[in-house]
Amino acid sequence: MEAFEYARPTSKEEAVKLLAGTWGETEVLAGGTDLLSLMKDYASNPKRLVSLSGIAALKGISSQPDGDLRIGATATLQELIASPIVAKQYPALVEAAHGVRSPQIQSLGTVGGDLLQRPRCWYYRGGHGLLAQHDGKSLVPDGENQYHAILGNSGPAYFVNPSSFAPILIALGAKVRVHGPSGAREVELSKFFRTPSSESEREYDLKPNEILTEILVPAPGGAKMAVYEVREKEALDWPLAAAAVVLNTSGKTVKSARVVMGHVAPIPWPSPEAEAALAGKTISESVADEAGKAAVAKATPLSKNAYKVQLARVATKRAILAAAGGA
């Protein structure tokens, strides 16, 4: 990694001032579990790191007076797993955190960092840039695309969003709060991620001199929820496909559902088709299977990842069944 300057501000205002107005000059450092590996691979070469570890206002997990759950951006995965409120009200968030199998990453990695971690695309990590360009065209469509996108993949981005938390947080209707030079703003998490169209853009709605400060999750009000991730290995590995489901039910009938898939597209991928297939139904194996099928109906697999269509369908089905089964 290149030499860099290290700053450890104690307030968000100070932090924002230390950040440059263009990407690449400076980077925000949370747990560093993703950023430092990018820097060691020379895929990111910031001149200054602005650490968030000294800012008390970004820490902690608590219930708000209005019933929302507030997760500080620098709350660790470990804190989330250990939180009694989260365990009681949002069991699917704990499941998602357990998906990150390494105790070391759980204890250093932050929830904010998980949402903002960069794609794991091996062309990107291997130095070909976020859009994997080589001689003016993407290496992905004709290359080793077995782990790449099956939806939202008309280019130029083909990577998948790697976060295990984003799908379930979106399904729960979470918002994020962002702090920048002109103060704070709130964004629906469902609108926060986006597909970059050039190398100078990021995969989320954040400016280079803004920081994510907290995640606000509405009270679940008795909703049923689950995540399901398909992984090749039990040991530390990335999901091949994932789904998060939140069901609002009346008796056995689904009033409304939220279905969001992970690892299928450059952004967490909500499926209104699957949601429609569930509304008004009583969950059964076949209803869940139909919803899974609907979720991937529009998939456009690349040369080597057709199997992911099946995996996304199964992940969706199993997440629905798990949500319905878990009271």
Place this chain on the structure above:
Amino acid sequence: MPSCKYDWPAAGQRKHIGKRISRIDGPDKSSGRAKYTYDVNRPGILFAKVVGSPYAHAKVTSIDTSEAEKLPGVKVHIVQGVGTEIHWAGSEILLVAAPAEEVARDAAQRVKIDFEVLPHLVHEEDLSKVGDRGKPTAEQKTGDAAAAFSDPDAVIHEGYYGSAIIAHCCMEPHGQVVEWTPDGNLRAWESTQNVSGMPKEYADALGIPVTNVRVMTPHMGGGFGSKFGADRWGSECAKFSKAVGKPIKMMLERDLELVMAGARPPHYAKVKVAAKKDGTVTAWESDSWSTGGPTGGGIPPLPYALNDIPNVTKRHTAVATNIGPIRAWRAPNHPQAAVLTLCALDDLAAKLNMDPMDFFQKNAGLGGERADMYRQELTKAAELSDWKKLWHPRGTKIAGNVERGLGLSLHTWGGRGHNSRGTVTINPDGSVEVAAGSQDLGTGTRTVIALTAAETLGLEIKDIKVSIGDSALLPSGASGGSTTVGGVSSMTRRGAIDAREQLFAAVAPSLGVPPDQLEAVDGKIQVKGSAAKSVSWKQACAKLGMNSIKAEGKNPGPCELISSGVGGVQVADVSVDIETGLVKINKMVAVQDCGLVLDLKTAESQCYGALIMGISYALHEEKIMDNATGRMLNPNMEFYKLAGIGDIGELVVHMMTGPGYDERGVIGLGEPPVISPGAAISNAVANAIGVRIPTIPITPAKVLAALEKGGVA
């Protein structure tokens, strides 16, 4: 059989041999006291990094190191200069070194090299696309396969099988610390499987006498066949060190370790096999191909293990690629040949509607010398895997989305102990040392030496000091081919018996009997069979006065202490989720012989480790090469998938010991148990889902693709 002076003690008289003995360097390794090459630091040391080619095939046209040399203390050493043709991505163009490792890394980034890019080939599985890179070798024939296939009663199966290219993934990467002494001697601390042979490697590359080189490997973290040579990076580091007048440390970083420090060649084949209706295999025909990297590479031993098939025709094509050098990988070519053979025969058994256990029992005779062992081991493996109860005809549908299946494979290996010399020293103070230029790859060499000496001298294992890993000691062979245990144990036995004889001679007068009436047991020298007439080990050694006993032990040598040739059978019990294509290992059973087992615990450990490595290559591992750039895409432990503790299921190891095995003497074990897992797991998956996944690793993508074409789903 008349007994021979150095023979192993008889079954009832073994104190340590055959027991479960923990490795003697375990506490050092787990506490960090054990020092590896990376831990060696010398005054004024520089850290070197490789600047490799980003292209798989190219010519170097210019090199500019000026920016790199602006960083503090940076030195540069050209390895492959302007004009050189490069044959794989990662290939060393130059080395940079600096007093701080991170500076060396940054300097490497600042080097600018231009290339003329040439066409490359990094995928060999599709033979129709390799063009003139493929070189067919001569057809080999035994009997008349064509006639056997045209027998109207023959049951014939044809299929395609293969295994992908994988990397060695040694826990400790390749590398060395090199230092020149003022009088022109080179000292190298090196992670190597070949301590005694390494000085010649350096001497040849540097043009200095072999006597001027000393190589040390006190501990190392695995080699698996990839660490026999000094390698270009090693000898170039030595030249670099001489030029700058400072010691240099260079360990490959994980990416280059995976890219160029070792890969197991892929092997693919179209196979045709025939049997009589009763299941007797009659004919084999194969068209195989593989790559050895820039050079074509070796031929798999086909048909594997059951190689007495009477009618055989085989052809092989060697493909030159730009993937990087291939190296021997734990039982070179055998795991791949096992997949090509045992999977084809398992498919033939399915076509014959035969239980593979019966089918392989019936055909065990084709294993020649190994036949009886295979039969016994098949029986044992069937028992330990609950085969009778759990096996079902292929693809029987079970309710739900999880299908369970069983599969088996068998294997063979040589493993005759290598040449080895060492010294057994008994000192007047009672201390004992065995010293030899051997190396402990992590397999337990030290422990085996200590227990052999302790057994022979009637001592406890802790009483023996073992010094190895230094080329200044008497030479031992390289640790390859499962030859080390046979070599060092027989060497130690012979040396310790000779040393014991000298001690008996010194003690005999005081006990009033001739030396040949003495024995060494339980820390005493006593008159045979009478513990009352004894002196303690310490008192006995005190009689040596000022002089230590030094006896040289050797292998080969008198008496039959070792032999060659082992067999093994493994059964895999798997569950396949037919909706996701995920394969889960429920249980692996390994039944293995290796003659006389010296340390049951480290022997079993070899099998456990082999099963884990085997599960990993059967289900996950592949060196993934990008066609457009010619580079490896997964050169790290995140994308290069290795099985973890949650992926391996229950492992059951059974060592065949006792009469019929013990009297064969010591035979090596490091490699054989890693041969069968790929074929056994592939056969188990075929049994579970009713279709064959032709190539390993068996990924969810391949399982789903196969199920789409047929099987239980």
